[in-house]
Amino acid sequence: xxxxxxxxxxxxxxxxxxxxxxxxxxxxxxxxxxxxxxxxxxxxxxxxxxxxxxxxxxxxxxxxxxxxxxxxxxxxxxxxxxxxxxxxxxxxxxxxxxxxxxxxxxxxxxxxxxxxxxxxx
Numbered sequence: 188x189x190x191x192x193x194x195x196x197x198x199x200x201x202x203x204x205x206x207x208x209x210x211x212x213x214x215x216x217x218x219x220x221x222x223x224x225x226x227x228x229x230x231x232x233x234x235x236x237x238x239x240x241x242x243x244x245x246x247x248x249x250x251x252x253x254x255x256x257x258x259x260x261x262x263x264x265x266x267x268x269x270x271x272x273x274x275x276x277x278x279x280x281x282x283x284x285x286x287x288x289x290x291x292x293x294x295x296x297x298x299x300x301x302x303x304x305x306x307x308x
Contacts (some may be wrong), residue, residue: 188269188279189270190228190271193220193261193267197261197262198262201261202263204260205259205269208259209231210223210225210231212254212255212257213251216250216254220236220237221233221234221235221236221247222234227267229258230292230295231276243265244277247272247281251268251273252271252273255268255271272295272299273298274290274291274292274293274298275291278289291306
């Protein structure tokens, strides 16, 4: 959240370094089981494989949020942490990847506009 602040305050080169670090953290978090993708700008998606329940998805999202509590290096020793707004969708029979992404994206924007809860299904 508020990635624009990093670009506006610290410059696009710093913003690019933060995006690279975000991608690294997501890839490391996903490991061999889940796959992370950059959709564009500061939006990323993660496809979770072999998930058995919605509570498992919520546990994964909570763990993912924790890795962003670790500080990001910005410039000249300055650091920041980041918050995430997460929207997710679970597959239903015959649901297309496009439909799942559309629903998850919609839920993510709902999460961004809610102050307390940052995870929306």
